Amino acid sequence: MNPLPAWTDDDQMLAELKSLRRMFHQRPEIGFHEFWTTAKICEYLSRLNCTLFYGDRLYENFPEPALLSQWKDNITDRVGEDEHTLNWIDQLNGRTGVVAWIEGGKPGPTFGFRFDIDGLPIAESTEKTHRPFSQGFHAINGNMHACGHDGHMAMGLVLARLLAEQAPRLNGNYYLFFQPAEETIFGGKIFSKLPFVKGIDYFFAIHIGLIPSRDVICGLSFLADKRYQVSFRGRSAHAGAEPEAGRNALLAACVAVTQLYALSRHSQGASRINVGQFSADNAANIIADKAQFELDLRGETNAICDYLDRRAGEMIRGAAQMHAVEADMTFVADAETAVNSPELMQAVKNACLDIGIEEEEIVESFLVSGSEDATFIMNEVLRNGGLATYIGLCSPTYGGHHNETFDFDEDLLARGVRLLYQLADTIMDKPRGKI
Numbered sequence: 001m002n003p004l005p006a007w008t009d010d011d012q013m014l015a016e017l018k019s020l021r022r023m024f025h026q027r028p029e030i031g032f033h034e035f036w037t038t039a040k041i042c043e044y045l046s047r048l049n050c051t052l053f054y055g056d057r058l059y060e061n062f063p064e065p066a067l068l069s070q071w072k073d074n075i076t077d078r079v080g081e082d083e084h085t086l087n088w089i090d091q092l093n094g095r096t097g098v099v100a101w102i103e104g105g106k107p108g109p110t111f112g113f114r115f116d117i118d119g120l121p122i123a124e125s126t127e128k129t130h131r132p133f134s135q136g137f138h139a140i141n142g143n144m145h146a147c148g149h150d151g152h153m154a155m156g157l158v159l160a161r162l163l164a165e166q167a168p169r170l171n172g173n174y175y176l177f178f179q180p181a182e183e184t185i186f187g188g189k190i191f192s193k194l195p196f197v198k199g200i201d202y203f204f205a206i207h208i209g210l211i212p213s214r215d216v217i218c219g220l221s222f223l224a225d226k227r228y229q230v231s232f233r234g235r236s237a238h239a240g241a242e243p244e245a246g247r248n249a250l251l252a253a254c255v256a257v258t259q260l261y262a263l264s265r266h267s268q269g270a271s272r273i274n275v276g277q278f279s280a281d282n283a284a285n286i287i288a289d290k291a292q293f294e295l296d297l298r299g300e301t302n303a304i305c306d307y308l309d310r311r312a313g314e315m316i317r318g319a320a321q322m323h324a325v326e327a328d329m330t331f332v333a334d335a336e337t338a339v340n341s342p343e344l345m346q347a348v349k350n351a352c353l354d355i356g357i358e359e360e361e362i363v364e365s366f367l368v369s370g371s372e373d374a375t376f377i378m379n380e381v382l383r384n385g386g387l388a389t390y391i392g393l394c395s396p397t398y399g400g401h402h403n404e405t406f407d408f409d410e411d412l413l414a415r416g417v418r419l420l421y422q423l424a425d426t427i428m429d430k431p432r433g434k435i
């Protein structure tokens with residue numbers, strides 16, 4: 001492959017960022033199905049001076065064979081792709097996500113940067129006021145990059161390119177994590193177990209959007225999250241002839257839902273409870289023998305989330321007992337909270353000032369009422385003696401995150417790349433206590 005052309009000014013860098021973002025925007029793929037997306041990331045990175053870990057080289061014993069063959073079966077959308085992309089898709093062998101390793105020319109610390117790559121299963125707006133539609137780069141496959149991960153990938157690739165081009169003068173090692181399946185809070189946990197994570201001294205995650213300003217947040221915190229599939233099993237019976245012979249799972253589920261929302265909140269911080277996908281398939285003349293719903297529990301700290309988890313279990317079992325049915329809570333996914341390292345938050349602030357961001361546009365910390373699975377990677381880095389922080393690159397989001405009219409200000413992508421590069425450039429040759 002030919003090397004990428006070197007750019008000479010910021011306008012060219014922004015043009016490259018926009019063109020990458022728009023390419024990814026047109027073809028969003030949901031968690032662990034980012035085959036085309038990963039192929040395109042690999043295609044770009046393979047033209048840089050870096051080592052790639054993907055497919056079988058990335059994951060050991062993941063996923064289990066049944067799940068892998070299910071994912072592989074979903075690689076259907078191959079029409080119209082050039083041979084090079086198809087070749088990359090084949091090389092992934094059913095596994096998505098990629099890690100790029102760039103080795104600096106001099107010894108130094110190990111950096112980790114995380115960029116999430118998945119889209120959401122919602123159809124994008126075709127309103128004229130929605131810029132991706134009016135400018136012709138909207139998605140048409142029923143999914144949407146409605147959380148800005150298209151922008152994250154663009155930043156990750158351009159950062160990789162800057163680092164790779166500058167590698168001879170850089171100290172240390174640089175791992176760029178292009179992580180699948182953030183939206184299902186599943187990919188971060190898998191990536192946190194990758195062998196590269198343990199050796200990271202400085203770890204940064206970044207998210208665009210969040211609050212409608214142009215602020216940079218030095219340390220974002222997220223709610224811990226636990227998701228369950230809850231099911232009730234009773235006994236069906238004729239609703240008219242012999243209702244007393246039934247055990248009503250639907251009623252038990254209804255009691256559980258109302259009581260879950262009535263759980264006491266916690267004095268130590270924010271919490272959230274929500275139920276979705278409630279269903280019971282029986283006809284109206286049959287006492288329902290089955291009912292199920294999805295449960296989402298969130299807390300400002302892991303302890304608050306654990307408290308909700310324990311109390312929700314008690315409520316669900318109690319509701320089941322009231323109606324003499326069986327209840328089962330199947331764990332689906334979770335996310336932790338993570339504490340941002342003050343030293344790195346300060347480094348982010350310094351780097352912002354270095355690249356000309358005004359002091360009033362810099363926010364020290366902010367609690368996002370959503371959840372994030374990069375926290376698993378952050379906690380693994382912190383457990384092994386490294387430092388970590390999650391940066392917020394704020395932008396107006398128009399319809400808001402996870403909405404069909406979500407969009408962001410693309411010029412901020414250049415700000416994000418410059419900030420991450422500046423962080424590496426200023427930290428790489430300083431001892432840990434002096435950053």
Ligand SMILES: [Zn+2]
Pocket residue numbers: 146147183401402
């Ligand atoms: Zn999201």
Ligand SMILES: [Zn+2]
Pocket residue numbers: 147148149182207
């Ligand atoms: Zn997101």
